[in-house]
Amino acid sequence: MRKLIMCILLLISSSVLADTVLITSLSGAITLEGTDGKARLDSFMRLKSGDRITLDKAASLSLLFIESGRQENWQGTGSVSIGNSAGQIAAGKPIVQVKQIPADIARQMNRMPSNTQDGRVGMLRMRSVPSHDAVARLERRYSELREAGAPGDLTADLFLLAGLFDLRQYERVRSELDRLSRDFPRNANVAELRELYLRTLPEAESTSR
Numbered sequence: 001m002r003k004l005i006m007c008i009l010l011l012i013s014s015s016v017l018a019d020t021v022l023i024t025s026l027s028g029a030i031t032l033e034g035t036d037g038k039a040r041l042d043s044f045m046r047l048k049s050g051d052r053i054t055l056d057k058a059a060s061l062s063l064l065f066i067e068s069g070r071q072e073n074w075q076g077t078g079s080v081s082i083g084n085s086a087g088q089i090a091a092g093k094p095i096v097q098v099k100q101i102p103a104d105i106a107r108q109m110n111r112m113p114s115n116t117q118d119g120r121v122g123m124l125r126m127r128s129v130p131s132h133d134a135v136a137r138l139e140r141r142y143s144e145l146r147e148a149g150a151p152g153d154l155t156a157d158l159f160l161l162a163g164l165f166d167l168r169q170y171e172r173v174r175s176e177l178d179r180l181s182r183d184f185p186r187n188a189n190v191a192e193l194r195e196l197y198l199r200t201l202p203e204a205e206s207t208s209r
Helices: 014-018 103-109 134-148 155-166 170-183 188-207
Strands: 007-009 021-027 030-034 037-040 052-055 060-065 070-075 078-082 087-092 095-100 121-123
Touching: 021 188, 052 060, 052 070, 052 087, 060 103, 103 134, 103 155, 134 155, 155 170, 155 188, 170 188
Parallel strands: 007 121
Antiparallel strands: 021 060, 030 037, 030 052, 052 078, 060 070, 070 095, 078 087
């Protein structure tokens, strides 16, 4: 029997979107302690205030707080408590580096598909009519981010993919995923990103017809 991809179409207010924390990269063993108990974290999952994350010695984690555009990169053994606008050390001595991302970039990245704790795919789809030059403006913003980013930083690519997906440029999404796989053949986060979008695209295409 053909397995159907189950997608959660969340048509929610901007106030709910603002509370979202998106995992933009992850490596090593990291567990989540939330209201539903403990679970293993995957890249591109969403967190909420009150969640607690535990990292082992070799683990690293990047978080994006959508409302503020605050990006945190955590490394080292310990636990981190997720707050409304920042993560706080709850145990151990994990090290954090903080970078600020423009608000419009953070909001666009938040529209990408995400992994959920039950193994399904979540999508935040917005009811809006794009302008005629939306793709061109997206590409210009992407170029600016690429030039400003560090080597290996996927922020610009996450932004581009989320924007193309939001604009229903599904073939272009596939093309960009192929490019990323060629550029980063051994990057586990890129592999997870590719799998996530390829699971999501058939459902997105069917609902857009």
